[in-house]
Amino acid sequence: MSNIAILCSGGDVSGMNPAIKHFVEYSLKKDLTPFFVYNGYEGLIDNDIQEVSYRDVSGIINRGGTKIGSARSKRFMNPEYRQIAKDNLDALNINMLVVLGGDGSFRGLDAFYKEHSIKSCGIPSTIDNDIHGTDYCLGVDSALNIIRTSIDAIRDTASSFNRAFIIETMGRDCGYLALISALTSGAELCLIPEREHNISDYEDNFKTQMAHGRKYFIAIVSEGIKQDPQEIAKWFEETIGIESRVSILGHIQRGGNPTSYDRLMAYKFVNYAIDGLLGSHTNSVICYTKDGFIYKSIDEVTGSAFKLDPDLLRLLEDV
Template identity: 75%
Template structure:
């Protein structure tokens, strides 16, 4: 039997545990021996690698985060530690790796493969949804639903106290979460890194809305914009004339019970990743687009900054 391992790298997302569950079940079905690497690339170096079985994944499909842990490894950037990781895999006879992570994780994999020949398939897993060549990353749907629930709850208070609320989402340099949440929540303002803005251009319209009876505002901003959320709140108070508050959703967006869609996508990502490795795809990332699932090279995935859907962006220009 061939041995295959899975690890999680970078930020955790809801959907990783469903992926781990299907990884064990599907690899055993394919007569492979599955292994878990605990704590990401750090676990590869520290030899935290254990054979997995059905009992290891029982009852985890509904849990957020990742049972096997994750990490961002500075040591893995150094060849001497990658050599140690290779020795640990060789000792266990592991020749294939499935990695749940993002751009940085995949770049590390690319170097590791070229040095060692360890076959791999990357699965995009980041709530930022900022990975080029894939329309969807594992964990995004759960994050969007967490944000939706938060916005709906905050709206209750905003309307009761006649306030403006500035709600900050994650996204680093990608405004996907903020944009989609804006379009699906009916908020009045959305600010993202991909779109230049001038707050002054909103002032006359917002004041007119207040005169016409508007009692509150919801503004959704991405953490990557040029201003702090507190500055946007001050603008509401000083220029619009409405008391304001800031809610930074932070890491709450990463956790929570995985949605049905993320559980299903985890199932599909894992199936394609394992099948690809068995079919001889030794160095790839499995991506999901409107055309379905497709394998891409590391270069295709990491060489370009992801662009938001032009149609979604165009909605910000509409009144």
């Protein structure tokens, strides 16, 4: 019986716990012995590794975050510490590793494989949905639903008090969350890093809307834009003539119960990861595209910058 381990690296997402649960169940089904690595690559270095079974994942499928913890590890960037991690895995006869994470996590995984030949598979897991080569990352649907619920609640106050609300989503370098949330919530304004803007360009249109009866505005902005949300609120008040407020959603977007879709995607990602490791895919990332699930090399995934789907950007022209 072969031994296989799983770890989470980088930011947590809702969907990790369903993936962890199914990892244990599917590993056992495939006659593998599953292990948890706690606290990401730091746990590999510190030998925080434990054999697990069904009892260890009971009752976690509906929980956000990750039962096994996550971390960002500067030490793992050092070959000396990667050697320690390899020695720890060897001591437990673990020769396969699944990593839930993003670009940085996958680069560390690639270096680990090239130095020590541990069979590895990455599962894209980030609410920013900004990993090249995959159309979907685990946790995105849960984050979008948290944002949708928040916007719907804020709209109640906006309409009651005739206010403009500037709602900031996560997305330091990628505007995916803001874009999809704006399109699906009927926002009047959406500002993202991928599209340059001049807020004054909206002045005539918004004043016309108010003259024709608009009583409130919903503006969705990504944290990655160069303009401070408070400046946008000030512009609404001083230029458009409507009382304004700012709501920073922050880390609420990363928590909460995983949606049914993320639970299903976790199931599928894990199946492909383990099947690939048992087959010929010894150093890959599972990507979900219009053609279904595809194994791609880590170099292919991390070697190019992520770009938003042009079709989605075209839809933004109507916002």
